Amino acid sequence: MAILEKLLRSKRVVWTLLVSPGLWPLWPIFVSKNPSVTADPFKHVLHHLGFVACIVLAIVLSFSPLRALWPKWGVAQALNRHRRLVGVAAFVYAALHLTTHLLYEGGFALAAIPVTLKTALDKPFQLTGLIAFTILLVLAVTSMNSVIKWLGGKLWKNIHRLAYVAAGLAAYHQAAARKLFPMQVVWIFGPLVILEIARIWQQRQPKPGV
Amino acid sequence: MLIRTPKDWELPESAATPESLYHLSKRRDFLKALGVAGAALATRELLAATAGFPSKVNAAYRDPALKPTAYEHITSYNNFYEFGTDKAEPKVLANRGWKTEPWTVEVTGMVNNPLKLDVNEVVEKMGGAEQRVYRLRCVEAWSMVVPWDGFQLSKLIALADPKSEAKFVKFTTFLDKKSAPGQRQGNLDYPYVEGLRVDEAMNELSFIATGIYGKPIPNQNGAPLRLVVPWKYGFKCIKSIVKIELTDKQPRNTWQVLQASEYGFYANVNPTVDHPRWTQASERVIGGGLGRQKTLMFNGYEAQVASLYKGMDLKKNY
Numbered sequence: 001m002a003i004l005e006k007l008l009r010s011k012r013v014v015w016t017l018l019v020s021p022g023l024w025p026l027w028p029i030f031v032s033k034n035p036s037v038t039a040d041p042f043k044h045v046l047h048h049l050g051f052v053a054c055i056v057l058a059i060v061l062s063f064s065p066l067r068a069l070w071p072k073w074g075v076a077q078a079l080n081r082h083r084r085l086v087g088v089a090a091f092v093y094a095a096l097h098l099t100t101h102l103l104y105e106g107g108f109a110l111a112a113i114p115v116t117l118k119t120a121l122d123k124p125f126q127l128t129g130l131i132a133f134t135i136l137l138v139l140a141v142t143s144m145n146s147v148i149k150w151l152g153g154k155l156w157k158n159i160h161r162l163a164y165v166a167a168g169l170a171a172y173h174q175a176a177a178r179k180l181f182p183m184q185v186v187w188i189f190g191p192l193v194i195l196e197i198a199r200i201w202q203q204r205q206p207k208p209g210v
Numbered sequence: 211m212l213i214r215t216p217k218d219w220e221l222p223e224s225a226a227t228p229e230s231l232y233h234l235s236k237r238r239d240f241l242k243a244l245g246v247a248g249a250a251l252a253t254r255e256l257l258a259a260t261a262g263f264p265s266k267v268n269a270a271y272r273d274p275a276l277k278p279t280a281y282e283h284i285t286s287y288n289n290f291y292e293f294g295t296d297k298a299e300p301k302v303l304a305n306r307g308w309k310t311e312p313w314t315v316e317v318t319g320m321v322n323n324p325l326k327l328d329v330n331e332v333v334e335k336m337g338g339a340e341q342r343v344y345r346l347r348c349v350e351a352w353s354m355v356v357p358w359d360g361f362q363l364s365k366l367i368a369l370a371d372p373k374s375e376a377k378f379v380k381f382t383t384f385l386d387k388k389s390a391p392g393q394r395q396g397n398l399d400y401p402y403v404e405g406l407r408v409d410e411a412m413n414e415l416s417f418i419a420t421g422i423y424g425k426p427i428p429n430q431n432g433a434p435l436r437l438v439v440p441w442k443y444g445f446k447c448i449k450s451i452v453k454i455e456l457t458d459k460q461p462r463n464t465w466q467v468l469q470a471s472e473y474g475f476y477a478n479v480n481p482t483v484d485h486p487r488w489t490q491a492s493e494r495v496i497g498g499g500l501g502r503q504k505t506l507m508f509n510g511y512e513a514q515v516a517s518l519y520k521g522m523d524l525k526k527n528y
Contacts, residue, residue: 035286036298039496040352104494107501125487176487179350179469180295180397 005074014082018089021052022096046100050129050177051184053093054170057136058192060086061167065195069202084143087163091140094133125176132169135162167192265359265424271342278343279354281423283497288430289348290449291398292383292390300430308389310433310450317366319455320376325369329434333420335369336361341424342417347479347509349443351502352494358438359421364412366454372408376456379411380404381437381448398464404437404448405461405475407518415440415514418451441511443477474528478519479509483528 007013025048028034029041037044063083066076105119106112120126139160141147148156171189175181290300293308316326333339339359347353367379383402387393393400410416417438420427427433432449439446445465465473472486481491481504492502508515519527 034298035280035282036301039283039287039297040494042500043352043494103500105492105502107499109501112501119484119489123484123487178295180291 001075005078008075008078009081011082011085014085018056018086021055022049022093024048042100042104046097046104047177049093049097049100050174053090053097054174054188056086056090056093057163057167057170058188060090061163062192062195065192065199068199069195088140088143091136094136098130098133125173128169128176129173132166132173135166135169139163139166265339265341265421268340268342271344273343276343276345276355278357278423279497281425284354284356284422285428285431287354287496289350289444290392290430290432292392292400292402292450293430294392295397301428303391304429306389308386308429310429313434313452315435315452315454317370317454317456319380319457320373321370321456322373323369323371329420332366332435333361336365339420341421344415344417344438344440345509345511346438346440346444346447347493347505349445349473349477349485349490351485351488351490351492351505352496353503353505353509354496356438357423358417358419359424359427360417360419360435360438362414363416363418363437364414366418367408367411367456370454370456372456375458377408377458378456378460379406379408380453380455380457380461381406381451382453382455383448384450384452399467400464401452402448402464403461403467404446404463406439406446408456409518410439410515413515413518415511441479441508441515443479445473446477476519476524476527478515478524478528479505479507480524480528481505481507483525 025037025041025045028037028044060083063076063079063086066073067080070076102113102116105116117130120130139162142151142156142159151159167189171185174188175185286301287297288300289297290304293300293303311329313329314326315329315332316324318324318326327335339361341357341359343355343357345353346356381404383400384390385393385401390400392398406416417440418435419432419438420435422428422431427436432447432451435451436449437447437451446463460475463473463475463477465477466475479490484490490505493505494502506512
């Protein structure tokens with residue numbers, strides 16, 4: 001556990017952990033040349049980036065309940081040093097996912113972008129993804145030190161609670177992407193829900209010595 | 211004089227037969243036939259599961275503007291939920307001991323001459339196979355171009371001599387939970403059912419495929435015989451058919467049973483009626499680049515099928 005804690009304290013390790021899942025699609029497209037993937041490689045990239053964005057978002061939101069539940073656990077402490085980095089990574093994956101979607105739908109024609117975005121407006125599946133992305137964009141922009149200072153801690157914190165709304169929307173968006181309910185949504189967001197329930201339950205317990 | 215330059219995807223006629231023989235030579239049955247029972251049985255085995263029917267290209271259904279999708283993409287990018295919901299899964303899971311030969315198919319219900327035949331007998335009775343190049347448009351907004359081998363559905367239905375009260379044709383897929391993991395999980399309501407109106411089924415385009423690119427149709431594409439209705443979304447093209455039933459009641463197709471708000475009975479390709487979750491105005495081309503191509507009304511077969519739906523509200527009857 002001490003080794004894990006030490007590794008997770010390292011920024012380089014965390015960066016590697018965050019970047020490598022994004023590189024993964026290169027393997028089936030260029031190395032193993034899996035024909036199921038090369039049939040529509042952009043779709044594979046699109047789904048993969050969305051998938052990673054959901055995972056990273058669920059992971060970063062689990063950091064603070066982990067620390068609240070086990071304040072003395074070194075791993076939880078180590079993880080919480082990287083909240084901003086991991087949170088911005090979730091935004092970057094979501095942004096890459098949206099960019100791929102725009103390219104996938106409209107190619108390189110700039111004029112196609114508003115058309116693609118407009119199609120999303122009357123389709124809850126697409127609209128939830130778009131709103132979740134917008135929230136992450138706001139959170140990423142307000143994560144710069146100068147902006148945090150300018151907003152003040154309390155307002156900043158309240159704004160950043162929107163991340164939970166983004167997670168809920170992302171879970172819906174991911175489930176609606178498939179024709180049958182995909183169990184991965186439960187694996188990705190289920191643990192987070194359990195941690196949050198545990199944190200709320202713990203907060204309601206009377207504090208010892210009071 | 212018309213000088214025709216063959217396209218790079220066009221196989222010379224001579225290439226088709228050796229290719230299918232090559233495929234056969236890999237089959238255990240064929241080796242067994244050669245070794246044990248001699249030439250007579252070998253000839254019979256050549257006919258096994260529609261392998262031995264070199265198909266003649268039907269030029270009437272080969273639009274030179276259509277560029278067929280690569281064989282490996284057609285056979286690796288499959289929706290066949292009986293063998294998994296991921297596109298890559300059917301190629302693996304449908305080839306793990308699931309037997310598609312021998313295979314019996316019946317034509318039954320409101321007919322004067324019910325049939326129950328081995329699939330090879332069916333192809334023989336249909337006078338062999340022909341090849342047609344059709345567009346295939348999935349409800350998920352992607353498309354392929356497939357050179358199908360097989361026969362026109364109307365010929366088979368005519369052979370069974372439908373009664374006049376028959377209004378619909380109900381198709382049913384195999385049910386074999388031992389071989390089909392998706393059926394064990396029950397991810398859909400199995401066996402898979404599809405349906406057409408009789409006039410749709412008798413349309414010249416409605417086709418039963420027994421092969422692709424002159425080779426026997428692979429298991430993951432719906433061996434040994436599947437429906438092909440190119441003006442409808444792909445899920446109407448039911449795979450691995452065991453029963454074709456003439457009836458007076460509109461069949462409830464599997465996807466309609468699962469989610470009637472998204473999948474209808476008609477499922478005609480229609481760029482003006484969106485799926486609730488995505489646009490149907492355009493489509494991704496499998497094996498193509500970025501961007502999309504415009505989806506055509508009735509998938510480009512308006513001339514052949516538009517008359518079937520005269521006066522119908524296609525927004526309601528999606």
